[in-house]
Amino acid sequence: MKAWASCAALLLAACSSITISSDFEGASLGRVDRVSETHFRCRVPGQADQDGRNRQVTWYSFRLDGARGREVTIALTDLKGEYDYKSNFGGIDEKTPPVVSVDQKTWKHLGSRLARDREGGEMTFTVTPEADRVWVAHIEPYTASRLDRFLAEIRGRPELKDEVIGKTVEGRDLHLLTIGRGDRIVWLMCRQHSWESGTSFVGEGAVRYLLSDEARDLRERMTFKILPMMDPDGCARGGIRFNRHGYDLNRNWDTADPANPESRRLMPEICAAKQALLKDGAFSLFLTLHNQETGGWLSGSERHPDLATRFFAALKDKTVLGSAPRAPGPKPARGRATVYEYLQREHGLPAFILEQGIAHDAILGRLPTSEDRLRFGRELARVMAELVLAR
Numbered sequence: 001m002k003a004w005a006s007c008a009a010l011l012l013a014a015c016s017s018i019t020i021s022s023d024f025e026g027a028s029l030g031r032v033d034r035v036s037e038t039h040f041r042c043r044v045p046g047q048a049d050q051d052g053r054n055r056q057v058t059w060y061s062f063r064l065d066g067a068r069g070r071e072v073t074i075a076l077t078d079l080k081g082e083y084d085y086k087s088n089f090g091g092i093d094e095k096t097p098p099v100v101s102v103d104q105k106t107w108k109h110l111g112s113r114l115a116r117d118r119e120g121g122e123m124t125f126t127v128t129p130e131a132d133r134v135w136v137a138h139i140e141p142y143t144a145s146r147l148d149r150f151l152a153e154i155r156g157r158p159e160l161k162d163e164v165i166g167k168t169v170e171g172r173d174l175h176l177l178t179i180g181r182g183d184r185i186v187w188l189m190c191r192q193h194s195w196e197s198g199t200s201f202v203g204e205g206a207v208r209y210l211l212s213d214e215a216r217d218l219r220e221r222m223t224f225k226i227l228p229m230m231d232p233d234g235c236a237r238g239g240i241r242f243n244r245h246g247y248d249l250n251r252n253w254d255t256a257d258p259a260n261p262e263s264r265r266l267m268p269e270i271c272a273a274k275q276a277l278l279k280d281g282a283f284s285l286f287l288t289l290h291n292q293e294t295g296g297w298l299s300g301s302e303r304h305p306d307l308a309t310r311f312f313a314a315l316k317d318k319t320v321l322g323s324a325p326r327a328p329g330p331k332p333a334r335g336r337a338t339v340y341e342y343l344q345r346e347h348g349l350p351a352f353i354l355e356q357g358i359a360h361d362a363i364l365g366r367l368p369t370s371e372d373r374l375r376f377g378r379e380l381a382r383v384m385a386e387l388v389l390a391r
Contacts (some may be wrong), residue, residue, distance in 0.1 A: 018067045026143045028238030029062040030078070039073040044092065046081055047239055050246030050266075057081040057090035058293070059195035059240045061137040064129060071128045074136075080121040089118050091293035092138060095359040097367070099140050102131040107140040109367050139291070139358050140370045142191075142200035144172065144236040147229050150204055151175065159211055159219055166272025169244035172232040174272050179210045182222035184388050185283040188381075189227045189273070189339065192250040193241045194234025196291035198356055201370045203228050203289065205377020218385045222284075227276075230269055243269055250288070253342035255335045277343070284388040285311075286351040287380075288339050296356040297326045299340060304350045307387070311352065314387055319379040320363060320372060 020040060022029040030043030046057040057079050064072065079090045094114040099107040114125045127136065155162055161178040168174060190203035203226060209215055210224055229235060230249050234242075242248050245266045257263040258271040277286070285307075298315065301308040312325045332341055343351035356376075361368050 018070070018072060019065045020062055021065065022062045022238070024063065025145055025236055026137075026141045026238050027061045027063070028059050028240075035073075035075075038067070038070055039075075041075045041077055043078045044076050046078070046090075047242055048246065049242050049248060052246075053085060054083060054241075054248075055081045056083070056195075056240045056242075057092060059138050059238060060092070061135070061141060061238055064127070064134050064136060066132060067127075067129045067134070068132045069128065069130075071126050073124060073126050075122055075124045077122050079123060089121070091358075092123055093118075093293070094123070096138065096293055098125065098127075098136050098138060100127060100129075101135045101137075102129075102133065104135055104141075107137075107370070110136075138195065139197055140201075142197040142204075142235070142370075144229065144232040147175075147200065147232070147235075150207075151228075154207065154211060157211055165276045166268055168231070168233045168269055170233045170236075172236070174230070174232070174269060175228055176276055177207060177226040177228060178223060179207070179226070180219040180221075180223040182218075182220060184222040185225060185280070186222060186384050186388055187225050187227075187277065187283055187286040188384070189230065189286070189288040191229040191231055191235065192288060192339070193248075193290065194231045194239040195241065196289075197235075198291045198358065198368070198370075198373045199289035200229060200235075201373030202356075202377040202380060205374035206381040207377075208374075209378040209381045215381070215385075222385060222388060224381070224385075225276075225283075227273060230273065243267065250290070250338045251336050253339050254332075254337035254346070273339075278347070282349065284350065284391070285384055286340065286343055286349060287384065288351075288353050290353060290355045291358055292355045293359055294357050295324065295359075295362070296354070297324050298355075299353045300325060300327045301344060301350065301352065302328045303344055303348050307350050307391075308352065310390075311383075311387055314383045315354075315380075318383050320376050 020032050030045040033041040044057050044060045046055045048055040079092050081090045093116045097110045097114055099109055101107045112126045116123045163176050164173045165176045166174045190199040233244055247267045249269050256267045256270040258275045264271050298312050340351040340353045343349040
């Protein structure tokens with residue numbers, strides 16, 4: 001009887017129609033063409049800026065239904081893009097395999113081979129779902145609603161102040177978390193680009209550590225200010241790099257003007273963060289977190305070279321960071337200044353950017369996971385605190 005039921009289930013699965021959908025939070029997928037019952041061509045929509053330039057193709061997320069036990073071939077298409085006004089092949093390739101989940105809680109990297117046709121702008125992979133429903137994404141998602149749940153979990157803690165400093169284009173809250181009451185202030189900014197979900201895991205790891213008993217002494221001696229999600233609109237709708245009006249939240253820091261109504265309309269996220277950052281004058285350290293496809297790096301500093309050297313040495317010695325130091329670049333063109341460039345050049349403040357790669361990590365010896373990011377968040381908070389207190 002059991003054998004018959006098993007055969008019937010397999011027969012039913014083989015006869016059912018496989019479907020692909022993107023009707024959930026954070027999903028992103030364009031047109032889907034069915035080549036055969038188990039072969040699909042899926043366009044990755046990408047996202048361009050306010051001028052229709054710099055199309056980024058670094059995020060996809062979709063659900064596969066009705067394919068349990070069947071090998072399905074997915075060809076992701078239209079992967080060619082543009083970065084800083086130069087054409088590129090995007091960040092979706094054989095070095096960044098998709099992650100899959102049957103419950104949207106536990107994710108694992110796909111083990112099948114990936115084939116990238118750079119000239120044709122495609123990447124092909126196969127997946128054999130273990131369940132009737134499986135989610136597939138570029139990297140593990142961290143949605144806007146997950147942040148809401150995390151904030152609801154920690155809200156009310158006496159060590160924490162959660163304030164809304166502004167609204168996004170679509171009217172979502174922009175949160176600023178303050179932990180501690182010391183006179184030395186450290187800033188941490190996460191998720192300027194919505195596809196870079198690893199930064200949210202790092203931020204959560206840092207917050208959990210700073211609220212722990214282990215960090216009690218740090219909370220007395222210093223204050224951490226954390227912007228946990230700069231682009232909740234993009235995180236909710238499956239965006240990539242730009243806000244709803246097409247503005248890159250890690251550019252335009254030199255031109256966004258909180259006193260100008262048009263700036264507040266087009267770039268409310270930058271304007272709100274800019275006001276909060278400069279409200280109380282100088283701070284001890286600022287770091288914005290990012291992800292990229294290749295290896296990571298920490299920016300250098302023209303104004304604070306010794307601090308940059310010590311910062312990198314501490315990260316290398318005390319964290320799971322896989323990165324390299326990078327010398328300061330040339331002055332950016334107008335309207336292209338990043339947050340750390342703006343704070344350094346315009347205000348002389350100790351500000352840095354940290355990129356973490358999503359491909360194979362030389363230190364870990366494997367692809368990084370959300371658990372690695374959470375752990376790094378704890379380590380990062382300790383390193384930043386020690387660095388500031390040692391000055």
